Amino acid sequence: MRALLLSLAALILMAFPALAQQSVADILAANRDQIEKPSRQTIGPVIDQLAASGDPAAAAVLTAWEAKQLGLRESDGAFFIVEKSDDGWTLTNPDGSPAGTAPKGDIKELKPNAGVRGLIATALVQFTLSDPDRAKRLAALESIAKDPKADALIPLRAAIDAEPDPDLKAQKQRLERLLTLRFDPDSAARVAAIESFGSELGLDLRAALNPLVATTRIAFAGDLPAGSNLARTLTPGSDLTEVEAYDLLVAANMAPARLTVEEARKALVTNLNDGMVGGVALADLNTQAARDTAYTALETAGIVPAAATDAEVTAAVAAHRFAEVYAEPDPAVTSAAAAALSGITIKVGTMQAADLALDAVSLASIYFLAAIGLAITFGVMRVINMAHGEFIMMGAYTGYVVQQFIPNHTVSILVALPLAFAVTFAAGVAMERLVIRHLYKRPLETLLATFGISIALQQIAKNVFGTQARPLTAPSWLDGALTFNDVVSISYIRIAIFVLALVFLMFFLWLMKRTRLGLEVRAVTQNPSMAASMGINPDRINMLTFGLGSGIAGIAGVAIGLFAKVTSELGSDYIVQSFMTVVVGGVGNIWGTLAGAFLIGTFQKGIEWLNPSNTLAAQTYMILLIILFIQFRPRGIIALKGRAAGD
């Protein structure tokens, strides 16, 4: 520590040669009154003097002062670092040598208030930056980074070379450059610091650069005021509206305030005289032009204060020029900062595009998951099941109920997935047997009957579980997000859903192409009578297929419930999008459903990006786009050809 402090002291000696002579004890003695009763307003110079004294004891004294451990011996006015002992005080000289003990009454404890302690802490930063404790150095760095100040620059520079930890050293160097580009008096050094970053993405860099290119708008007559750093000139009408331009003039006291309609009205009413005001009859005052004339007449007569009417505003704006100027006076720095920021903007834009793509993929996998059950019931069997959304909801509620019995979230999800499948499979089979079987020839009525079931199920869920949202909590290892950098990140739940969607895609492909059941399903959907002749029982296959599609909806429900709120309306939020996904993708083809989900996911995220404040509008435009899309490819992205296409 000695060595560190000495080297630090040496550096500070170079920086402040004039102050280097005084020892801490001298300074304390010289400023006794102030130190005894410090006030936040006046103590600053004393603290600075102590910190800059170069005396190795300064850090210890300041630390003790901040910790209320500095004491004053009333008899001779000497300062000590004091510690309570059994029968009084144990004293230590400012330079660290022991100074014996003192009875309780001899020593006056110094208790600086919080404001003063804050000032001391700031002064201590330069010492803590070289503290042997790594955690303290880190904390000091963080406190500087949080609130960058010009006076932190010199101590920070001094603390870099002696830093033993390479990590911390890099951090210090980075912070030093961030401070340099804002506070260094030398313009060239600042430009060099800005350029040294290139187009890095760090938020701290952007936070440091943005104030450099901050602009204010000014109005002026004639030439630009000397010493201002012009960003661009503004033309009223195109760059700024006339109203804004005039407001600038008013703010700069270069023009009288505008005559507001309300004020004009009041002035005219007060000066109403025999049904006339300013030479205009009361009944004629129902246009703005007439009121302006009357007011100008009053103004000329000196009855009312001068205020600009519309015509005067236009004239005043035309007589002045307007410009945006940088708050930072140095043009070299502002242009370097602007260039660096534009580089960063491009890079951030690319990263945002990547982030958007990730979002789109994750939304697409949610839609795919919601739609894959429909791809079976609607896509393969051509049965419109409006209650599909309610099957998703049943799956989510199954997950919720399971979590009531199994508190461990990981286990409960693992139990809920097959259970949700079982519940919705059973519901699907029951529905197929009882209702849909009778309506295969009447698709429109299937739609309505399943819709009836959908409202009934939704209302039953509302009656059983209530209207408020129920939580379905994800296991803790799915918390958090995979972060690539400050811009690109994706939460683990979304990754899990993506993986689940992939698993289902594989499962579907395997089931349809590689199993006996899949073969029979394809046979029955293509030609039930022919399949029946071959010994397949179409009733059984239809039942199983429908149950399978419903079961997958149940599993999707558990997955969706993990990130959305589980309510009775959960399903209806997804039903239209799910049908759109299947229709846009192309009925009867799982790859089509996949393509449809990606198309819709990308559409929606793209529109949200164009208009980020408004997800409702995004959904509106997405649906309109889909309706238009179906105009051009009525059979979807991947259309079946030949006999499989049916009619």
Add this chain to the structure above:
Amino acid sequence: MSRTFFAKNPSVLWFLLILALFTLAVTVLSEAYGVAFISTSFVKTLGKTLCLALVALAMDLIWGYAGILSLGHMAFFALGGYMIGMWLMYARTDEIVVAALAQGGLPATAEEIRQGVATQIFGVVGASDFPPIWYFAHSFWAQIALVVLVPGILALVFGWLAFRSRVTGVYLSILTQAMTLALALYLFQNDSGLRGNNGLSGLQNLPGLDAVSQDDVSMWFFWASALALGIGYLLLAWVVSGKFGSVIRAIRDDEQRVRFLGYSVEGYKLFVFTLTAVIAAIAGALYYPQAGIINPAELAPIASIYLAVWVAIGGRGRLYGAVIGAAFVSLLSSWFTGGRAPSIPLGFYTIDWVDWWLVILGLSFVAVTLFAPKGIGGLFDLATGLRSPNRRGAPLGPDDGALMEKEAKE
């Protein structure tokens, strides 16, 4: 050709007679012009029910006769309501603002009035300027024209796009549902220009008629609704009775064959779609002044599906069926959800109809679809002894519409 239209369609006369008697009865029993047996709010409910019957008629034409299950007609209904609501709200607020400005000592400028009205109407969504779509809101006749034009043009464009690319059957249903959803989501935004989810309110107050009590106003709207329903019924009965009606029924049964016979299927469908959209909009324009408030929730896809439910329960393919279904289900529905139906205590659980009515409705809808495809209107067939062939049993041939086993035996 010797028989008149009414002779061929006796149900039309019966319907008009019953409607006239009903209107007369309500008038006699009303608070405004009769013995005050029926409360004004119930007169409003009945008037609204007549409007719903009118939109159900339109739904029956497009679904029961032309076979197009549109899940978007309540959107046209609500659009009609919005169009008339814009004028009602503008004119009412205009009166209030002019009265308030007259206190100020100076005659108000046109700009001041306009600003005041805009602030009054749009303050709730944080805006103070009129959106462009309110350009005609000051003019009653312009907005009346828009009641017909906006839904009509929307239906024309949407229908042209959909029918042109041969979107049929359930695809068309889903597409119309998507259109409704898109429209509803759009109107839910605050910057849609129609006050977002606040919707338009205070529509029951007619501008310039502050002195007239709601008792009278609701009767006027009741008469207007009854008149509209009567004219609508007559018009639709005439449309479906002639050659045109035969063509659209043929389209419902086999679109392909009609096309091969040389008819422009798309043209017929488009005409029916647009006509029914306009009728729905007129019904909406009469409905919402009686309801007093309109908001985007009225456009939710579920509303259009309920419309289909009414028509299905009443009986598709017969106009009086649609009217019966709409009146029966909507009145029953308001009775159950209004909390007037007594709860049934089962000892372990009390069935509260507010909660369970939708379950009953949903399941009864399944039952009607499965067991009584003709709906309530089918009862009239029973009464008059009409019976359709029993097409049960397995089909004898591979195609749809082949003779069934039991049919062949008879």
